[in-house]
Amino acid sequence: MLKLLKYGVVDGYxxxxxxxxMIYSVxxxxxxxxxxxxxxxxxxxxxxxxxxxxxVVLIIMDLSIEGAVDRNxxxxxxxxxxxxxxxxxxxxxxLLKVGIACxxxxxxxxxxxxxxxxxxRMIQAIIENVNFPLGALFSGMLMxxxxxxxxxxxxWVLVHSCKIKHKKLCxxxxxxxxIIIAQSIGGMIAVLFPLRVLVPNAVLYIFPLxxxxxxxxxxxxxxxxxxxxIYIVCLWWSARWIDTxxxx
Amino acid sequence: xxKLIGISNVKKQYSKSKIALDGIDLEIPxxxxxxxxxxxxxxxxxxxxxxAGIARPTEGKIYIDGQEPGxxxxxxxxxxxxxxxxxxxxxxxxxxxFYTDFFQDFEMEKAKExxxxxEIGNKERVTSLSKGTVEKLNLILCLSRKAKLxxxxxxxxxxxxxxxxxxxxxxxxxxxxxxxxIISTHIVSEMERLFDEVLFLQRGKIVLGGNAEExxxxxxxxxxxxxxxxxxxx
Numbered sequence: 001m002l003k004l005l006k007y008g009v010v011d012g013y014x015x016x017x018x019x020x021x022m023i024y025s026v027x028x029x030x031x032x033x034x035x036x037x038x039x040x041x042x043x044x045x046x047x048x049x050x051x052x053x054x055x056v057v058l059i060i061m062d063l064s065i066e067g068a069v070d071r072n073x074x075x076x077x078x079x080x081x082x083x084x085x086x087x088x089x090x091x092x093x094x095l096l097k098v099g100i101a102c103x104x105x106x107x108x109x110x111x112x113x114x115x116x117x118x119x120x121r122m123i124q125a126i127i128e129n130v131n132f133p134l135g136a137l138f139s140g141m142l143m144x145x146x147x148x149x150x151x152x153x154x155x156w157v158l159v160h161s162c163k164i165k166h167k168k169l170c171x172x173x174x175x176x177x178x179i180i181i182a183q184s185i186g187g188m189i190a191v192l193f194p195l196r197v198l199v200p201n202a203v204l205y206i207f208p209l210x211x212x213x214x215x216x217x218x219x220x221x222x223x224x225x226x227x228x229x230i231y232i233v234c235l236w237w238s239a240r241w242i243d244t245x246x247x248x
Numbered sequence: 249x250x251k252l253i254g255i256s257n258v259k260k261q262y263s264k265s266k267i268a269l270d271g272i273d274l275e276i277p278x279x280x281x282x283x284x285x286x287x288x289x290x291x292x293x294x295x296x297x298x299x300a301g302i303a304r305p306t307e308g309k310i311y312i313d314g315q316e317p318g319x320x321x322x323x324x325x326x327x328x329x330x331x332x333x334x335x336x337x338x339x340x341x342x343x344x345x346f347y348t349d350f351f352q353d354f355e356m357e358k359a360k361e362x363x364x365x366x367e368i369g370n371k372e373r374v375t376s377l378s379k380g381t382v383e384k385l386n387l388i389l390c391l392s393r394k395a396k397l398x399x400x401x402x403x404x405x406x407x408x409x410x411x412x413x414x415x416x417x418x419x420x421x422x423x424x425x426x427x428x429x430i431i432s433t434h435i436v437s438e439m440e441r442l443f444d445e446v447l448f449l450q451r452g453k454i455v456l457g458g459n460a461e462e463x464x465x466x467x468x469x470x471x472x473x474x475x476x477x478x479x480x481x482x
Contacts, residue, residue: 075334078302079322079350080320
């Protein structure tokens with residue numbers, strides 16, 4: 001199993017899901033959400049539960065993964081550009097990923113808190129923050145999407161480690177994921193469109209120096225959506241668990 | 249003859265026990281095709297990466313066209329790595345666009361002509377291409393630059409004999425007297441006709457080097473046979 005996971009982590013797809021995914025976003029978003037919601041004990045909370053450390057460690061880990069000279073990076077490094085431009089792009093990509101993970105997780109956690117503590121406030125929060133029908137669709141679809149994503153990811157790892165013996169199985173899961181993506185599209189547009197499309201585009205067109213970003217960012221296009229879905233579900237459940245342990 | 253590359257006492261050490269290059273001194277003129285020959289782990293790829301500007305020497309100096317590896321040298325060095333480095337999401341046309349965007353010396357018309365000649369469709373995804381076709385695509389991109397130095401790391405790696413001939417012909421067609429090519433390979437017998445000079449690298453050191461024709465005459469053997477002789481002794 002460990003070998004399978006390791007294979008998945010090393011493989012680009014698994015790398016995105018595992019290394020950038022579940023762990024730090026859970027911690028990071030809890031801290032950020034608490035801070036945004038005005039809990040004054042945020043920093044003592046961080047200290048008490050040492051939530052801050054995993055964030056730092058994992059962000060550093062993330063950056064070091066990004067910094068590693070893999071084959072694609074080699075292609076970037078060959079470009080006749082100054083070092084700071086090249087490393088800046090890699091750093092930007094990583095920060096963007098961390099940022100998006102934190103923001104999305106925070107939204108989910110915020111909604112979750114609203115649901116558990118005050119239904120009226122939940123509705124208000126959704127209406128105020130996200131268009132209600134889209135928000136509802138988004139929340140519902142995320143659950144299914146994340147579940148299917150997890151299953152399809154494991155099948156992906158399995159298929160890869162079995163040297164593509166079960167192409168049909170893989171195709172089946174990928175088809176399901178595509179169907180769910182199609183179903184979720186309305187909900188995703190509401191939240192992801194501004195983040196996923198506007199932010200990178202702004203970066204690309206406002207800062208022409210960072211032309212390279214155009215070639216790095218699409219790598220995450222498929223990777224980032226699925227991990228984000230997983231973040232949110234993990235968060236949802238971890239938040240529930242925390243609710244039972246801590247009196248918010 | 250005008251010198252393009254000057255290398256003085258270059259050493260590359262990855263760890264205490266792993267020395268990839270050990271005190272290389274070399275001068276390479278313009279207008280030559282150099283064969284860089286050696287077994288696995290002899291330091292060929294490290295040497296080439298240094299010329300491409302993506303690895304730095306631990307000690308010593310490298311000068312390409314009078315400058316240390318950096319932004320300028322990257323603009324005049326066209327590097328073909330030993331593995332495909334194109335992004336998985338790219339189509340052939342994206343790869344061409346990438347080169348057009350970043351390399352001023354990239355000749356798109358030349359690339360298009362070669363892609364047509366080798367029947368590589370613009371809309372095809374890099375991941376859907378066979379290994380030989382990916383190798384050809386990378387070489388097309390690399391040779392479509394009007395560079396002063398071409399650094400080709402294992403251009404025949406893993407391709408079938410027919411594709412090998414096509415690749416060798418492509419290299420020959422695009423060589424011109426204003427440039428220099430450094431080519432590393434294990435498939436010496438098929439590549440040796442290209443080489444003006446050869447360098448034999450073993451454990452990070454140049455153990456033999458010189459004009460390919462003179463070496464053949466001196467030893468009354470092909471370069472391939474010399475290669476086998478040299479490395480059988482090591």
